[in-house]
Amino acid sequence: MKPGTIVAENVSRRFRVYPQRHVTLKEAIVRRRHLRPVDVWALRDVSFRIEPGESVGFIGRNGSGKTTLLRLIAGVFRPTSGSLAVAGQIGSLLELGAGFHQDFTGRDNIYLSASIYGLKKAEVDRRFDEIVEFSELERFIDLPIRTYSAGMHMRLGFSIAVNVDAEVLLLDEVFAVGDEAFQRKCTDRILAFREQGKTIAFVSHSAPALERMCDRAILLREGETQFDGDTGEAIRRYQQMLAGEADPAERAAGLREWGSGEARVTDVRLVAADGEPREFFASGDPLVLHIAVESYEDVPPPALAVELRDATGALLGQSGRALGDLGWDGAGRAEVRFEIDRLPLVDGRFQFNLTLLDHTGGRRYHSMEKAAEFSVLPQGDARGFFLLEGDWSLAEAEVSPRT
């Protein structure tokens, strides 16, 4: 097998779940019969072959077995039956900063953590400068990491993990850590990994991240493979699967997007007065929301609802429109503009949530949380949340003569 190949053949994994959370030795000896474990199959007969250089996403609801699969690939435990073979060094971003010791300096922790990932001292020596440089912690590297912020911890952990020189990289949901600039660096590093022809296995709920990273996705449901193929198709099936869910909480579990999928929002852009895409707006500026919509099935033109929410998710306002009223016949693609002349916000971070509904409003084609996020900067002496505008005038006054 060439390095970077992952082959799973009829992989099943069983977990024994005990009725009590903690089993004690006393109970195990005294009340053997009461401790019958229940067998839970996290994975059943999963087979796939990933070639070197492929980026494959694993999607599915919480509990569908995708994390178990990643841990199996990582080698944390073995399949109960079937076989799973991975060729080449595995780099895992499942646990950043593995084994860090708080009293050790950043330098010592690099050696400690890298050795847990399987690197020899000489190999760490060679990569040391690059790890430090990537983490941007040059000035702090000889301080104990208990003095680091949470973000600095993660940066150091990430830098070590991506410098292991792996042929196979395992990524979990949150691989981008730290501030925005560092997050971009993380993403770039992962994309560079991809370009170097390394294999990536990625678990995520985020449709855009999956579409950007992976050409192929495997949809898991209750431990079984439901679909293996094109990422877009896998996402569409996943969203359909969630739409069929009775419980709305379950429907949105860990997901920013869901819906039955007959039509979808395919692109969202925030644009300023000059037509340039932007993320920061001054209070009172014009703002245009560009929304591309695509319909996949022969349905009447849907309706689009826009919600404005603050950073905590509280609803500030909403607006909706039947797209048929705007003149779209509901076939193929459409680009919709939602224009706000004067942004009535003063200061803070906000988000738009979008929902595509069928024309009667009964069926949700596509819901997208945090479809677009933006920040508003205050202008002049305005303060607070909402741009309070009004005209001041003197209605009545008594002018008393000064003495």
Added chain:
Amino acid sequence: MSLYADVVRYPDLFLNIFRRELHGKYRGSVLGLLWTLINPLALIAVYTLVFSVLLKAFDIEHYPLFVVSGLVVWVFFQSAVQMSCSSLFAQPMLVKQVRFPRHMLPLAVVATNIVTLVAMLAIAVVANLIVIPETRSTFWAAIPLLVPLIALASGLAVAFAYLTVVYRDVEHLMITIFLPWFFVTPIFYTLDRLPGLEGNEWVADVIYYVNFVTPFVEVIRDPIFFGELPTLGGVVYCVVAGAISLVLGVVVARRMDDRVSATL
């Protein structure tokens, strides 16, 4: 047995984990090492006061040196096994998410206790060499016997580290067991000078053969305190016990490895 060989196979990993544990134990200072010696020293002082001075229970010359010569073995055994119990349990993310030879964690704990063992033993031997001239020709015999002692502690340390993850009361159980266990181990007395044993010699046999720490105490104390070479029977017992313990560690780790990473 490759489980133990991993220490040599991945020296960098082992050294790093060892340093981490060492730091945790001694807070990274020589003063920290001295600190861990205070507890045994206090024990020696109390036993000398109670049994030798107040009760005059044992007519053993150089009683404090006698106690320290046995205590060295016990303190190492107890703290290595006790401290290993939580070595896997305390690192859930490492055990759950990362593939690496996790049995290194309890073994590193044993290694940190070897540091204390060597320090205490050096103090005891030097004091004995000065005060008891007979030990000068025999003390060396204790050195090779540290190997089965370390084997005994290592095997049990691995076994209990795995057991603690699965059975949550193991660590408490150990604390409960160690105190009475200490008293039935001939550390502040010797089996051949107990007045109550006359006519009941079988009790001494039970203490010697069933309590498997006793032979270790004796084969190490004989050369460094009594100036006698250890008995052949004692040495054989220790070597066999050490080997059994190592096998036990392997068996438990093999059987529980999968369960440990799935449970935590």
